[in-house]
Amino acid sequence: MVTGASTGIGRACVALLAGQGHHVWAAVRSAADEESLLREHPGQVSVLRMDLTDEASVRAAGERVREAGPLHGLVNNAGVALAGPLEYLPLEIFRRQIEINLTGQLLVTQVMLPALRQARDAGAHPRIVMVGSIGGRIAGPMLGPYHAAKFGLAGLTDSLRAELAPSGIGVVLVEPGKVATPIWDRGVAAGDDLIKELPEEAGRYAEMISAARADAMKSAARGIPPERAAALVVGALTGARLRPRLLIGRDAKLAATVVRLLPYTLLTRLTGR
Incomplete structure (x- = not known):
């Protein structure tokens, strides 16, 4: 099963x-996406209509999957990137980010675990792949809600991995760097709408907001192709070797090395810039 x-x-x-x-x-939210997936993969895909902010829809999807039989793998990929200065960020925006990128990942996992356990009972080796981000290791300005969710997802994944190990269900955290996906275009659009509603004094963040917007547009245009990232995600899901964490992209590997090697004082200066 693949969300998002x-x-x-x-x-x-x-x-x-x-x-x-x-x-x-x-798993998708719209009828148009459902129709296009069924058209592209006739007989190979079953579509679940669900929204991570609608618990009833997620639980209904879980029931449908469980009734169909064993589930051999789950990719928790759905997410959004919401931006803005934390000083002025409306709390409903922050809550929405956490609900989708963190709480929703746990909810999907909970409702799909019975089907994953069916696969394990049948002798298979089911896995859960959580799509995190290098933004779960290093945080900068204006993406505070996104970083908070991705740092939280890393901790959630580590705990889940330990809890499910005795059951023979593998759990992998993949951490992509910049990937050319619509999440950044949507994030920029949402950020632009939010900026229009900020008080005048939020102008002190204008330079940071502009830099974050430019970086997001660069990610949308110059990130690695989603197909390349997907090949590594699928490898983590189905490959012979079970790796607890997997970095995706040169920028992610570089950032992870910087986090590991730089003293925290220097790292703070770097992210502040």
């Missing part, structure tokens, strides 16, 4: 898994 299957990494994962002969549950 309408675009980007999620859609590329669905295509790759279906191409390998797997039957895939693809």
Whole structure:
């Protein structure tokens, strides 16, 4: 099962898994995305309509999957990137970010675990892949809500991995760097709408906001192709070797090295710039 299957990494994962002969549950929110996935992968894909902010829809999807039988893998990929200066950020925006990128990941995992346990009981080796971010290791300005959720997801994944190890269910955290997906375009649009509503004194953040916006646009245009990221996600899901964490992209590997090697004082100066 793949969440966030309408675009980007999620859609590329669905295509790759279906191409390998797997039957895939693809979770999307809109009828248009459902129709296009069914048209592209006839007989290989079953579409689940669910919204991570709508608990009833997620639980209904879990029931449908469980009734169909064992589930061999789950890719928790759905997410958004919401931006703004924390000093003025409306709390409903922060709550929405945490609800989608952190709480929603746990909810999907909870409702799919019974089907994953069915697969394990049948002798398979099911896995859960959480799509995190290098933004879960290093944080900069204006993406505070996103970083908070991704740092939280890293901790949640580590705990989940330890809890499920005795059950024989593997848990992997993949941490992409910049990937050319619509999440950044949508994030920029949402950020632009938020900026219009900020008080006048928020202008003190104008330079940071401009730099963050330019970086997001660069990510949308110059990040690695989602198909490349999806190949590594699918490898983490189905490969022979179980790796607890996997960095995706040169920038992610570089950032992880910087975090590991630089003294925290220098790292703070770097991210502040």
